[in-house]
Amino acid sequence: MSDSAPSAANKPRVRFAPSPTGYLHVGGARTFIFNWLYARHTGGTLVLRLDDTDVERNTEASVQSIFEGLRWLGLGWDEEYKQSERLALHRQAAQDLFAKGLAYRDFTPAHAEADDTSSGQSSAQGAWLFNPGMRELSREESDRRAAAGEPFALRYRVPRGQSRTLRFTDSVYGEQSKQADEVEDFALLRSDGMPTYHLASCFDDADLRISHIIRGQDHLTNTFKHLLIFEGLGAPPPQFAHLPLLVAPDGAKLSKRKHGPVVSVTTYRDAGFLAGAFVNFLCLLGWSPKNDREFLTLDELTAAFTLEAVNRANAVINFTEDDPFDPKALWLNAEHLRALPVEQLSACIQPFFEQAGLDAPPEKLLAVTPLIRERIKLLRDAVSAADFFFVKELAPYDPKELVPQKGDAALARRVLEHAQQVLATIPFDTDSLDETLRAAAAQLGLKAGQAFQPIRVAVCGRKNAPPLFETMAVLGRDVCLARIRQALESLQSLA
RNA sequence: GGCGCUAUCGUCUAGGGGUUAGGACGUGAGAUUCUCAAUCUUAAAACCCGGGUUCAAUUCCCGGUAGCGCUACCA
Numbered sequence: 001m002s003d004s005a006p007s008a009a010n011k012p013r014v015r016f017a018p019s020p021t022g023y024l025h026v027g028g029a030r031t032f033i034f035n036w037l038y039a040r041h042t043g044g045t046l047v048l049r050l051d052d053t054d055v056e057r058n059t060e061a062s063v064q065s066i067f068e069g070l071r072w073l074g075l076g077w078d079e080e081y082k083q084s085e086r087l088a089l090h091r092q093a094a095q096d097l098f099a100k101g102l103a104y105r106d107f108t109p110a111h112a113e114a115d116d117t118s119s120g121q122s123s124a125q126g127a128w129l130f131n132p133g134m135r136e137l138s139r140e141e142s143d144r145r146a147a148a149g150e151p152f153a154l155r156y157r158v159p160r161g162q163s164r165t166l167r168f169t170d171s172v173y174g175e176q177s178k179q180a181d182e183v184e185d186f187a188l189l190r191s192d193g194m195p196t197y198h199l200a201s202c203f204d205d206a207d208l209r210i211s212h213i214i215r216g217q218d219h220l221t222n223t224f225k226h227l228l229i230f231e232g233l234g235a236p237p238p239q240f241a242h243l244p245l246l247v248a249p250d251g252a253k254l255s256k257r258k259h260g261p262v263v264s265v266t267t268y269r270d271a272g273f274l275a276g277a278f279v280n281f282l283c284l285l286g287w288s289p290k291n292d293r294e295f296l297t298l299d300e301l302t303a304a305f306t307l308e309a310v311n312r313a314n315a316v317i318n319f320t321e322d323d324p325f326d327p328k329a330l331w332l333n334a335e336h337l338r339a340l341p342v343e344q345l346s347a348c349i350q351p352f353f354e355q356a357g358l359d360a361p362p363e364k365l366l367a368v369t370p371l372i373r374e375r376i377k378l379l380r381d382a383v384s385a386a387d388f389f390f391v392k393e394l395a396p397y398d399p400k401e402l403v404p405q406k407g408d409a410a411l412a413r414r415v416l417e418h419a420q421q422v423l424a425t426i427p428f429d430t431d432s433l434d435e436t437l438r439a440a441a442a443q444l445g446l447k448a449g450q451a452f453q454p455i456r457v458a459v460c461g462r463k464n465a466p467p468l469f470e471t472m473a474v475l476g477r478d479v480c481l482a483r484i485r486q487a488l489e490s491l492q493s494l495a
Numbered sequence: 496g497g498c499g500c501u502a503u504c505g506u507c508u509a510g511g512g513g514u515u516a517g518g519a520c521g522u523g524a525g526a527u528u529c530u531c532a533a534u535c536u537u538a539a540a541a542c543c544c545g546g547g548u549u550c551a552a553u554u555c556c557c558g559g560u561a562g563c564g565c566u567a568c569c570a
Binding site for chain 2: 017018019021051053054056057106108110111122126127128151152153154155173176178179182183184186187188189190191192194196197198201216217218219220221222224242244245247249251252253281284285286287288290291292293294311312313314315316317318326327328329330331332334338372373374375376385434437438441447448449450451452453455456457460462463464465466467468469
Protein backbone atom coordinates (compact mmCIF):
# COMPACT_ATOMS: atom_id res chain seq x y z
CA MET A 1 0.00 0.00 0.00
CA SER A 2 1.62 3.25 -1.05
CA ASP A 3 1.20 6.19 1.24
CA SER A 4 0.07 8.42 -1.58
CA ALA A 5 -3.02 6.29 -2.06
CA PRO A 6 -5.94 8.01 -0.38
CA SER A 7 -7.30 5.69 2.25
CA ALA A 8 -10.04 6.41 4.70
CA ALA A 9 -7.70 5.48 7.51
CA ASN A 10 -5.50 8.53 7.22
CA LYS A 11 -8.12 11.07 6.26
CA PRO A 12 -8.89 13.61 8.97
CA ARG A 13 -11.93 13.11 11.14
CA VAL A 14 -13.19 16.25 12.79
CA ARG A 15 -16.21 16.95 14.93
CA PHE A 16 -18.52 19.73 15.96
CA ALA A 17 -19.81 19.07 19.45
CA PRO A 18 -22.34 21.61 20.65
CA SER A 19 -24.07 21.22 23.97
CA PRO A 20 -27.78 21.86 23.75
CA THR A 21 -28.03 24.46 26.48
CA GLY A 22 -29.21 27.27 24.24
CA TYR A 23 -29.69 28.19 20.61
CA LEU A 24 -26.91 27.96 18.07
CA HIS A 25 -25.00 31.21 18.28
CA VAL A 26 -22.60 32.79 15.84
CA GLY A 27 -19.52 31.55 17.65
CA GLY A 28 -20.73 27.98 17.51
CA ALA A 29 -21.67 28.42 13.89
CA ARG A 30 -18.17 29.57 13.03
CA THR A 31 -16.65 26.61 14.82
CA PHE A 32 -18.93 24.34 12.83
CA ILE A 33 -18.03 26.08 9.58
CA PHE A 34 -14.29 25.85 10.20
CA ASN A 35 -14.64 22.16 10.98
CA TRP A 36 -16.69 21.67 7.83
CA LEU A 37 -14.21 23.61 5.74
CA TYR A 38 -11.31 21.63 7.12
CA ALA A 39 -13.07 18.35 6.46
CA ARG A 40 -13.99 19.29 2.92
CA HIS A 41 -10.62 20.82 2.17
CA THR A 42 -8.84 17.66 3.23
CA GLY A 43 -11.39 15.14 2.05
CA GLY A 44 -12.03 14.17 5.64
CA THR A 45 -15.13 13.37 7.66
CA LEU A 46 -17.23 15.69 9.77
CA VAL A 47 -18.94 14.26 12.81
CA LEU A 48 -21.79 16.07 14.54
CA ARG A 49 -21.95 15.12 18.17
CA LEU A 50 -24.44 16.44 20.67
CA ASP A 51 -22.57 16.86 23.94
CA ASP A 52 -25.58 16.56 26.15
CA THR A 53 -24.09 15.32 29.40
CA ASP A 54 -25.46 18.20 31.44
CA VAL A 55 -28.94 16.88 32.02
CA GLU A 56 -29.84 19.84 34.18
CA ARG A 57 -29.33 22.42 31.48
CA ASN A 58 -30.15 20.52 28.32
CA THR A 59 -33.39 21.32 26.60
CA GLU A 60 -35.12 19.80 23.63
CA ALA A 61 -35.73 23.31 22.36
CA SER A 62 -32.00 23.85 22.19
CA VAL A 63 -31.53 20.65 20.24
CA GLN A 64 -34.13 21.81 17.76
CA SER A 65 -32.62 25.26 17.53
CA ILE A 66 -29.17 23.87 16.86
CA PHE A 67 -30.42 21.64 14.07
CA GLU A 68 -32.49 24.50 12.70
CA GLY A 69 -29.44 26.73 12.56
CA LEU A 70 -27.22 24.04 11.12
CA ARG A 71 -29.76 23.08 8.51
CA TRP A 72 -30.06 26.68 7.42
CA LEU A 73 -26.32 26.89 6.86
CA GLY A 74 -26.89 24.07 4.43
CA LEU A 75 -23.48 22.51 4.80
CA GLY A 76 -24.36 19.12 6.21
CA TRP A 77 -22.24 16.55 8.05
CA ASP A 78 -21.29 12.94 7.67
CA GLU A 79 -21.96 11.18 10.96
CA GLU A 80 -24.13 11.99 13.93
CA TYR A 81 -23.96 10.95 17.59
CA LYS A 82 -25.51 11.81 20.89
CA GLN A 83 -23.49 11.51 24.05
CA SER A 84 -26.50 10.65 26.15
CA GLU A 85 -26.78 7.44 24.17
CA ARG A 86 -23.23 6.49 25.02
CA LEU A 87 -23.53 6.77 28.76
CA ALA A 88 -22.59 3.16 29.46
CA LEU A 89 -19.39 3.61 27.49
CA HIS A 90 -18.45 6.70 29.49
CA ARG A 91 -19.09 5.00 32.81
CA GLN A 92 -17.02 2.04 31.78
CA ALA A 93 -14.21 4.39 30.79
CA ALA A 94 -14.40 6.04 34.20
CA GLN A 95 -14.36 2.63 35.85
CA ASP A 96 -11.27 1.67 33.86
CA LEU A 97 -9.49 4.85 34.88
CA PHE A 98 -10.38 4.16 38.49
CA ALA A 99 -9.18 0.56 38.22
CA LYS A 100 -5.87 1.77 36.85
CA GLY A 101 -5.49 4.03 39.86
CA LEU A 102 -5.65 7.12 37.67
CA ALA A 103 -8.79 8.37 39.37
CA TYR A 104 -10.10 8.44 42.91
CA ARG A 105 -13.35 8.97 44.72
CA ASP A 106 -13.92 12.33 46.30
CA PHE A 107 -16.56 12.20 49.02
CA THR A 108 -16.53 15.92 49.63
CA PRO A 109 -20.15 17.07 49.36
CA ALA A 110 -20.92 18.95 46.16
CA HIS A 111 -20.73 22.75 46.43
CA ALA A 112 -19.24 22.26 49.87
CA GLU A 113 -16.81 25.13 50.06
CA ALA A 114 -16.69 27.03 46.84
CA ASP A 115 -15.26 30.21 48.28
CA ASP A 116 -13.51 28.99 51.40
CA THR A 117 -9.88 29.27 50.41
CA SER A 118 -8.55 27.93 53.69
CA SER A 119 -9.77 24.45 52.88
CA GLY A 120 -8.42 22.57 49.93
CA GLN A 121 -4.87 22.31 48.77
CA SER A 122 -3.54 25.19 46.77
CA SER A 123 -0.50 25.77 44.65
CA ALA A 124 1.52 28.52 46.29
CA GLN A 125 -1.45 30.70 47.19
CA GLY A 126 -3.15 30.17 43.89
CA ALA A 127 -5.91 27.99 42.62
CA TRP A 128 -7.71 25.11 44.22
CA LEU A 129 -6.13 21.80 43.24
CA PHE A 130 -7.93 19.07 45.15
CA ASN A 131 -9.81 18.44 48.35
CA PRO A 132 -7.58 17.48 51.25
CA GLY A 133 -7.63 13.88 52.36
CA MET A 134 -9.47 12.56 49.35
CA ARG A 135 -6.55 11.90 47.03
CA GLU A 136 -4.85 9.83 49.70
CA LEU A 137 -7.87 7.86 50.84
CA SER A 138 -7.02 4.18 51.03
CA ARG A 139 -8.71 1.87 48.60
CA GLU A 140 -10.30 0.02 51.49
CA GLU A 141 -11.84 3.10 53.04
CA SER A 142 -12.91 4.41 49.66
CA ASP A 143 -14.63 1.12 48.87
CA ARG A 144 -16.21 0.99 52.31
CA ARG A 145 -17.69 4.47 52.07
CA ALA A 146 -18.87 3.90 48.52
CA ALA A 147 -20.49 0.62 49.55
CA ALA A 148 -22.20 2.45 52.40
CA GLY A 149 -23.87 4.58 49.78
CA GLU A 150 -22.00 7.79 50.44
CA PRO A 151 -22.08 9.93 47.30
CA PHE A 152 -18.81 10.80 45.60
CA ALA A 153 -17.38 12.43 42.50
CA LEU A 154 -14.68 10.62 40.61
CA ARG A 155 -11.59 12.78 40.05
CA TYR A 156 -8.56 12.37 37.89
CA ARG A 157 -5.42 11.87 39.93
CA VAL A 158 -3.25 14.51 38.28
CA PRO A 159 0.45 13.61 38.63
CA ARG A 160 2.06 15.86 41.25
CA GLY A 161 5.49 16.54 42.56
CA GLN A 162 7.13 15.06 39.50
CA SER A 163 7.83 18.38 37.84
CA ARG A 164 6.07 16.99 34.85
CA THR A 165 5.35 19.31 31.96
CA LEU A 166 2.30 18.74 29.79
CA ARG A 167 2.87 19.69 26.17
CA PHE A 168 1.11 19.84 22.85
CA THR A 169 1.44 21.72 19.61
CA ASP A 170 -1.64 23.66 18.64
CA SER A 171 -2.18 24.19 14.93
CA VAL A 172 -3.11 27.78 15.60
CA TYR A 173 -1.39 28.78 18.83
CA GLY A 174 1.80 26.78 18.45
CA GLU A 175 3.75 25.13 21.26
CA GLN A 176 1.79 24.98 24.49
CA SER A 177 2.99 23.77 27.84
CA LYS A 178 1.90 23.79 31.44
CA GLN A 179 3.15 22.24 34.65
CA ALA A 180 1.07 19.25 35.67
CA ASP A 181 1.30 20.54 39.24
CA GLU A 182 -0.80 23.51 38.19
CA VAL A 183 -3.66 21.35 36.94
CA GLU A 184 -6.42 20.65 39.39
CA ASP A 185 -7.89 17.20 40.00
CA PHE A 186 -10.83 17.68 37.69
CA ALA A 187 -13.97 15.60 37.91
CA LEU A 188 -14.66 12.68 35.61
CA LEU A 189 -17.95 11.57 37.09
CA ARG A 190 -20.44 13.60 39.06
CA SER A 191 -21.89 12.27 42.28
CA ASP A 192 -25.03 11.35 40.36
CA GLY A 193 -22.91 9.07 38.21
CA MET A 194 -23.12 11.25 35.10
CA PRO A 195 -19.88 11.81 33.21
CA THR A 196 -18.51 15.31 32.99
CA TYR A 197 -17.82 17.06 29.74
CA HIS A 198 -14.09 16.33 30.00
CA LEU A 199 -14.50 12.60 30.28
CA ALA A 200 -17.34 12.17 27.80
CA SER A 201 -15.74 14.43 25.26
CA CYS A 202 -12.30 12.85 25.38
CA PHE A 203 -13.60 9.32 25.46
CA ASP A 204 -15.81 9.96 22.46
CA ASP A 205 -13.07 11.76 20.59
CA ALA A 206 -10.87 8.72 21.10
CA ASP A 207 -13.62 6.23 20.42
CA LEU A 208 -14.84 8.01 17.30
CA ARG A 209 -11.22 8.27 16.12
CA ILE A 210 -11.30 12.05 15.87
CA SER A 211 -7.99 13.16 14.42
CA HIS A 212 -8.35 16.94 14.74
CA ILE A 213 -10.17 18.85 17.43
CA ILE A 214 -11.04 22.30 16.13
CA ARG A 215 -12.81 24.29 18.83
CA GLY A 216 -12.97 27.60 20.63
CA GLN A 217 -9.97 29.00 22.41
CA ASP A 218 -11.89 28.86 25.68
CA HIS A 219 -10.76 25.23 25.73
CA LEU A 220 -7.09 25.97 25.26
CA THR A 221 -6.18 25.46 28.91
CA ASN A 222 -8.61 22.57 29.29
CA THR A 223 -6.52 20.76 26.73
CA PHE A 224 -3.92 19.90 29.36
CA LYS A 225 -6.58 17.99 31.27
CA HIS A 226 -7.65 16.32 28.08
CA LEU A 227 -4.09 15.25 27.39
CA LEU A 228 -4.13 13.47 30.71
CA ILE A 229 -7.40 11.72 29.92
CA PHE A 230 -6.21 10.53 26.52
CA GLU A 231 -3.11 9.22 28.21
CA GLY A 232 -5.17 7.41 30.83
CA LEU A 233 -7.36 5.98 28.09
CA GLY A 234 -4.29 4.74 26.29
CA ALA A 235 -5.23 6.70 23.20
CA PRO A 236 -2.91 9.01 21.28
CA PRO A 237 -4.15 12.59 21.59
CA PRO A 238 -5.58 14.15 18.43
CA GLN A 239 -4.18 17.26 16.83
CA PHE A 240 -5.61 20.38 18.45
CA ALA A 241 -6.53 23.63 16.77
CA HIS A 242 -8.05 26.37 18.88
CA LEU A 243 -9.96 29.23 17.36
CA PRO A 244 -9.90 32.83 18.58
CA LEU A 245 -13.14 33.80 20.25
CA LEU A 246 -15.87 35.95 18.79
CA VAL A 247 -16.58 38.80 21.17
CA ALA A 248 -19.05 41.67 21.55
CA PRO A 249 -18.01 45.29 20.90
CA ASP A 250 -17.32 45.68 24.62
CA GLY A 251 -14.84 42.83 24.41
CA ALA A 252 -16.97 40.41 26.38
CA LYS A 253 -17.40 36.89 25.17
CA LEU A 254 -20.66 36.53 23.31
CA SER A 255 -23.32 35.25 25.58
CA LYS A 256 -26.89 34.29 24.93
CA ARG A 257 -27.93 35.77 28.20
CA LYS A 258 -26.16 39.10 27.93
CA HIS A 259 -26.49 39.78 24.23
CA GLY A 260 -29.75 38.07 23.48
CA PRO A 261 -30.97 37.05 20.06
CA VAL A 262 -28.43 39.21 18.22
CA VAL A 263 -26.02 36.31 18.57
CA SER A 264 -28.45 33.66 17.42
CA VAL A 265 -28.00 32.18 13.98
CA THR A 266 -31.72 32.18 13.36
CA THR A 267 -31.80 35.95 13.82
CA TYR A 268 -29.61 36.27 10.75
CA ARG A 269 -31.74 33.83 8.83
CA ASP A 270 -34.98 35.56 9.75
CA ALA A 271 -33.64 38.97 8.79
CA GLY A 272 -32.85 37.70 5.34
CA PHE A 273 -29.21 36.79 5.26
CA LEU A 274 -28.20 34.36 2.58
CA ALA A 275 -26.56 31.37 4.23
CA GLY A 276 -23.61 31.73 1.88
CA ALA A 277 -23.09 35.34 2.87
CA PHE A 278 -23.34 34.51 6.54
CA VAL A 279 -20.76 31.78 6.14
CA ASN A 280 -18.53 34.13 4.18
CA PHE A 281 -18.77 36.76 6.91
CA LEU A 282 -18.03 34.35 9.73
CA CYS A 283 -15.00 32.97 7.92
CA LEU A 284 -13.47 36.42 7.78
CA LEU A 285 -13.60 36.61 11.56
CA GLY A 286 -10.38 35.03 12.74
CA TRP A 287 -9.24 33.77 9.39
CA SER A 288 -8.05 35.39 6.20
CA PRO A 289 -7.24 34.11 2.72
CA LYS A 290 -4.37 36.63 2.85
CA ASN A 291 -4.93 37.86 -0.68
CA ASP A 292 -7.19 40.84 -0.02
CA ARG A 293 -10.22 38.97 -1.21
CA GLU A 294 -13.33 39.20 0.91
CA PHE A 295 -16.18 38.05 -1.25
CA LEU A 296 -15.72 34.30 -1.42
CA THR A 297 -18.00 31.51 -2.51
CA LEU A 298 -18.21 28.30 -0.54
CA ASP A 299 -15.99 26.54 -3.06
CA GLU A 300 -13.42 29.29 -2.83
CA LEU A 301 -13.50 29.17 0.95
CA THR A 302 -13.08 25.42 0.89
CA ALA A 303 -10.14 25.64 -1.43
CA ALA A 304 -8.45 28.40 0.52
CA PHE A 305 -9.05 27.26 4.07
CA THR A 306 -6.13 26.15 6.21
CA LEU A 307 -5.68 26.06 9.96
CA GLU A 308 -2.33 27.78 9.61
CA ALA A 309 -4.07 30.89 8.33
CA VAL A 310 -6.28 31.16 11.40
CA ASN A 311 -5.16 34.02 13.59
CA ARG A 312 -4.89 34.25 17.32
CA ALA A 313 -6.57 37.44 18.49
CA ASN A 314 -10.25 37.52 19.40
CA ALA A 315 -12.51 39.15 16.82
CA VAL A 316 -15.20 41.69 17.58
CA ILE A 317 -18.59 41.38 15.96
CA ASN A 318 -19.58 44.95 15.49
CA PHE A 319 -23.21 45.11 16.45
CA THR A 320 -25.08 47.83 18.31
CA GLU A 321 -28.43 48.18 19.98
CA ASP A 322 -29.81 49.96 16.93
CA ASP A 323 -28.32 47.61 14.42
CA PRO A 324 -27.84 44.00 15.40
CA PHE A 325 -25.76 43.25 12.33
CA ASP A 326 -22.14 44.00 11.66
CA PRO A 327 -21.95 46.47 8.74
CA LYS A 328 -19.56 44.18 6.98
CA ALA A 329 -21.98 41.29 7.25
CA LEU A 330 -24.62 43.51 5.69
CA TRP A 331 -22.31 44.56 2.89
CA LEU A 332 -21.29 41.00 2.16
CA ASN A 333 -24.91 39.92 2.13
CA ALA A 334 -25.72 42.65 -0.37
CA GLU A 335 -22.84 41.44 -2.52
CA HIS A 336 -24.05 37.85 -2.39
CA LEU A 337 -27.57 39.00 -3.14
CA ARG A 338 -26.41 40.72 -6.28
CA ALA A 339 -24.37 37.72 -7.34
CA LEU A 340 -27.50 35.56 -7.35
CA PRO A 341 -29.40 34.96 -10.59
CA VAL A 342 -32.68 36.91 -10.55
CA GLU A 343 -34.79 33.77 -10.52
CA GLN A 344 -33.05 32.54 -7.40
CA LEU A 345 -33.10 35.89 -5.67
CA SER A 346 -36.76 36.24 -6.46
CA ALA A 347 -37.48 32.85 -4.95
CA CYS A 348 -35.52 33.79 -1.82
CA ILE A 349 -37.52 36.97 -1.44
CA GLN A 350 -40.90 35.35 -1.91
CA PRO A 351 -41.35 34.03 1.66
CA PHE A 352 -40.71 37.47 3.09
CA PHE A 353 -43.67 38.87 1.20
CA GLU A 354 -45.84 36.03 2.34
CA GLN A 355 -44.77 36.69 5.88
CA ALA A 356 -45.64 40.35 5.46
CA GLY A 357 -49.08 39.34 4.30
CA LEU A 358 -48.59 40.61 0.77
CA ASP A 359 -49.74 38.69 -2.23
CA ALA A 360 -46.75 38.62 -4.54
CA PRO A 361 -47.37 36.42 -7.57
CA PRO A 362 -44.08 34.79 -8.63
CA GLU A 363 -44.15 36.18 -12.19
CA LYS A 364 -44.65 39.71 -11.00
CA LEU A 365 -42.06 39.34 -8.26
CA LEU A 366 -39.63 38.11 -10.86
CA ALA A 367 -40.20 41.33 -12.82
CA VAL A 368 -39.76 43.43 -9.70
CA THR A 369 -36.64 41.72 -8.41
CA PRO A 370 -34.15 43.31 -10.81
CA LEU A 371 -35.53 46.71 -9.83
CA ILE A 372 -34.69 46.23 -6.17
CA ARG A 373 -31.69 43.92 -6.10
CA GLU A 374 -29.29 46.82 -5.84
CA ARG A 375 -31.35 48.53 -3.24
CA ILE A 376 -31.48 45.89 -0.54
CA LYS A 377 -28.99 44.54 1.93
CA LEU A 378 -31.24 41.95 3.52
CA LEU A 379 -33.90 39.82 1.91
CA ARG A 380 -36.49 41.32 4.22
CA ASP A 381 -35.62 44.78 2.88
CA ALA A 382 -37.31 43.71 -0.32
CA VAL A 383 -40.68 44.08 1.34
CA SER A 384 -40.24 47.71 2.28
CA ALA A 385 -38.52 48.44 -1.02
CA ALA A 386 -41.19 46.90 -3.20
CA ASP A 387 -44.41 46.67 -1.25
CA PHE A 388 -46.07 49.33 -3.44
CA PHE A 389 -45.96 46.94 -6.36
CA PHE A 390 -48.26 44.57 -4.58
CA VAL A 391 -50.69 46.61 -2.52
CA LYS A 392 -54.09 47.51 -3.86
CA GLU A 393 -54.17 50.84 -2.09
CA LEU A 394 -51.06 52.90 -1.56
CA ALA A 395 -50.38 53.68 2.07
CA PRO A 396 -51.33 57.30 2.76
CA TYR A 397 -48.50 59.72 2.11
CA ASP A 398 -48.00 63.42 2.62
CA PRO A 399 -49.27 65.25 -0.51
CA LYS A 400 -46.39 67.70 -0.08
CA GLU A 401 -44.12 64.92 -1.29
CA LEU A 402 -45.71 65.37 -4.71
CA VAL A 403 -44.26 68.83 -4.95
CA PRO A 404 -40.69 69.01 -6.28
CA GLN A 405 -38.03 71.11 -4.52
CA LYS A 406 -38.19 74.12 -6.77
CA GLY A 407 -41.86 74.14 -7.48
CA ASP A 408 -45.30 74.43 -6.04
CA ALA A 409 -48.51 72.46 -5.93
CA ALA A 410 -49.64 73.99 -9.17
CA LEU A 411 -46.55 72.69 -10.90
CA ALA A 412 -47.13 69.22 -9.55
CA ARG A 413 -50.69 69.39 -10.77
CA ARG A 414 -49.65 70.42 -14.24
CA VAL A 415 -47.14 67.59 -14.44
CA LEU A 416 -49.61 64.98 -13.27
CA GLU A 417 -52.40 66.17 -15.53
CA HIS A 418 -50.11 66.15 -18.48
CA ALA A 419 -48.83 62.71 -17.60
CA GLN A 420 -52.35 61.47 -17.26
CA GLN A 421 -53.03 62.55 -20.76
CA VAL A 422 -50.00 61.12 -22.49
CA LEU A 423 -49.96 57.89 -20.52
CA ALA A 424 -53.46 57.04 -21.61
CA THR A 425 -52.42 56.12 -25.10
CA ILE A 426 -48.74 55.18 -25.35
CA PRO A 427 -47.44 51.63 -25.18
CA PHE A 428 -46.52 50.83 -21.58
CA ASP A 429 -42.97 49.66 -21.93
CA THR A 430 -39.79 51.14 -20.51
CA ASP A 431 -38.56 52.72 -23.71
CA SER A 432 -41.85 54.33 -24.63
CA LEU A 433 -42.32 55.64 -21.13
CA ASP A 434 -38.81 57.02 -21.12
CA GLU A 435 -39.32 58.79 -24.43
CA THR A 436 -42.77 60.06 -23.66
CA LEU A 437 -42.16 61.35 -20.19
CA ARG A 438 -38.92 63.07 -21.11
CA ALA A 439 -40.69 64.74 -23.97
CA ALA A 440 -43.45 65.76 -21.61
CA ALA A 441 -40.96 67.30 -19.23
CA ALA A 442 -39.35 69.25 -22.04
CA GLN A 443 -42.70 70.43 -23.23
CA LEU A 444 -43.50 71.74 -19.77
CA GLY A 445 -40.11 73.39 -19.67
CA LEU A 446 -39.00 71.28 -16.73
CA LYS A 447 -35.89 69.32 -15.89
CA ALA A 448 -36.32 65.59 -15.80
CA GLY A 449 -35.80 65.37 -12.07
CA GLN A 450 -38.34 68.05 -11.40
CA ALA A 451 -40.94 66.55 -13.64
CA PHE A 452 -40.48 62.98 -12.47
CA GLN A 453 -40.85 63.51 -8.77
CA PRO A 454 -44.61 64.11 -8.76
CA ILE A 455 -45.10 61.08 -10.95
CA ARG A 456 -42.82 58.91 -8.87
CA VAL A 457 -44.52 59.86 -5.64
CA ALA A 458 -47.94 59.44 -7.19
CA VAL A 459 -47.11 56.01 -8.48
CA CYS A 460 -44.91 54.68 -5.66
CA GLY A 461 -46.20 56.68 -2.73
CA ARG A 462 -42.70 57.79 -1.80
CA LYS A 463 -39.78 59.85 -3.01
CA ASN A 464 -37.18 57.13 -3.01
CA ALA A 465 -37.98 54.30 -5.30
CA PRO A 466 -36.61 52.17 -8.13
CA PRO A 467 -36.16 53.75 -11.59
CA LEU A 468 -39.42 55.30 -12.72
CA PHE A 469 -39.97 53.86 -16.20
CA GLU A 470 -39.18 50.28 -15.27
CA THR A 471 -41.39 50.64 -12.24
CA MET A 472 -44.30 51.99 -14.23
CA ALA A 473 -43.92 49.32 -16.86
CA VAL A 474 -44.25 46.64 -14.20
CA LEU A 475 -47.18 48.36 -12.51
CA GLY A 476 -49.08 48.77 -15.76
CA ARG A 477 -51.19 51.51 -17.17
CA ASP A 478 -54.30 51.02 -15.09
CA VAL A 479 -52.56 51.15 -11.75
CA CYS A 480 -50.41 54.11 -12.77
CA LEU A 481 -53.34 56.13 -13.99
CA ALA A 482 -55.44 55.32 -10.96
CA ARG A 483 -52.67 56.37 -8.64
CA ILE A 484 -52.06 59.58 -10.55
CA ARG A 485 -55.74 60.36 -10.29
CA GLN A 486 -55.59 59.82 -6.56
CA ALA A 487 -52.54 62.04 -6.30
CA LEU A 488 -54.37 64.81 -8.07
CA GLU A 489 -57.19 64.49 -5.59
CA SER A 490 -54.89 64.67 -2.61
CA LEU A 491 -53.26 67.70 -4.14
CA GLN A 492 -56.54 69.53 -3.59
CA SER A 493 -55.85 69.61 0.13
CA LEU A 494 -52.77 71.71 -0.54
CA ALA A 495 -54.61 74.45 -2.35
C1' G B 496 -5.27 35.60 43.47
C1' G B 497 -3.03 31.51 40.19
C1' C B 498 -2.21 29.67 35.25
C1' G B 499 -2.66 30.44 30.03
C1' C B 500 -3.57 33.26 25.51
C1' U B 501 -3.62 37.88 22.83
C1' A B 502 -2.23 43.08 21.28
C1' U B 503 -1.66 46.94 13.39
C1' C B 504 -6.86 52.45 11.32
C1' G B 505 -13.64 52.76 14.78
C1' U B 506 -14.29 47.25 13.05
C1' C B 507 -12.38 42.78 10.15
C1' U B 508 -7.54 42.08 8.51
C1' A B 509 -2.47 41.94 5.20
C1' G B 510 2.47 42.60 6.08
C1' G B 511 7.03 42.28 8.16
C1' G B 512 14.27 44.04 10.74
C1' G B 513 15.00 49.25 6.24
C1' U B 514 7.63 49.93 3.22
C1' U B 515 4.62 56.36 1.30
C1' A B 516 2.48 50.11 6.86
C1' G B 517 -1.61 47.43 2.07
C1' G B 518 -6.92 45.91 1.48
C1' A B 519 -12.08 45.79 3.04
C1' C B 520 -16.38 47.61 5.81
C1' G B 521 -18.03 52.00 7.91
C1' U B 522 -17.44 57.58 7.75
C1' G B 523 -16.50 62.50 4.87
C1' A B 524 -16.07 64.85 -0.07
C1' G B 525 -16.78 64.64 -5.30
C1' A B 526 -18.45 62.38 -10.10
C1' U B 527 -22.60 59.94 -12.48
C1' U B 528 -27.98 59.83 -12.33
C1' C B 529 -35.23 60.83 -12.93
C1' U B 530 -35.09 60.05 -6.69
C1' C B 531 -32.81 56.24 -3.76
C1' A B 532 -29.39 52.74 -4.46
C1' A B 533 -25.45 50.67 -7.23
C1' U B 534 -20.91 52.25 -9.56
C1' C B 535 -16.33 55.29 -9.98
C1' U B 536 -12.74 58.85 -7.84
C1' U B 537 -10.99 60.77 -3.39
C1' A B 538 -10.01 62.10 1.97
C1' A B 539 -9.40 61.25 7.15
C1' A B 540 -8.02 56.99 10.04
C1' A B 541 -3.50 52.18 13.03
C1' C B 542 1.67 49.31 14.51
C1' C B 543 -0.40 49.58 23.45
C1' C B 544 3.88 51.41 26.69
C1' G B 545 9.04 50.79 28.40
C1' G B 546 13.65 48.48 27.99
C1' G B 547 17.04 45.36 25.26
C1' U B 548 19.37 43.08 20.55
C1' U B 549 20.79 45.62 15.95
C1' C B 550 23.75 50.23 11.65
C1' A B 551 18.28 49.92 11.74
C1' A B 552 12.64 47.79 15.15
C1' U B 553 5.96 48.33 14.29
C1' U B 554 8.29 43.40 13.20
C1' C B 555 12.88 39.58 17.33
C1' C B 556 13.63 39.15 23.05
C1' C B 557 12.28 40.71 28.07
C1' G B 558 9.18 43.52 31.31
C1' G B 559 4.82 46.37 32.04
C1' U B 560 -0.16 47.44 30.90
C1' A B 561 -4.75 46.10 29.03
C1' G B 562 -8.25 42.60 27.20
C1' C B 563 -9.86 37.72 27.06
C1' G B 564 -9.98 32.53 28.66
C1' C B 565 -9.50 28.66 32.35
C1' U B 566 -9.35 28.20 37.52
C1' A B 567 -17.39 23.91 38.74
C1' C B 568 -19.68 17.42 40.54
C1' C B 569 -21.10 23.85 33.11
C1' A B 570 -19.57 22.94 28.48
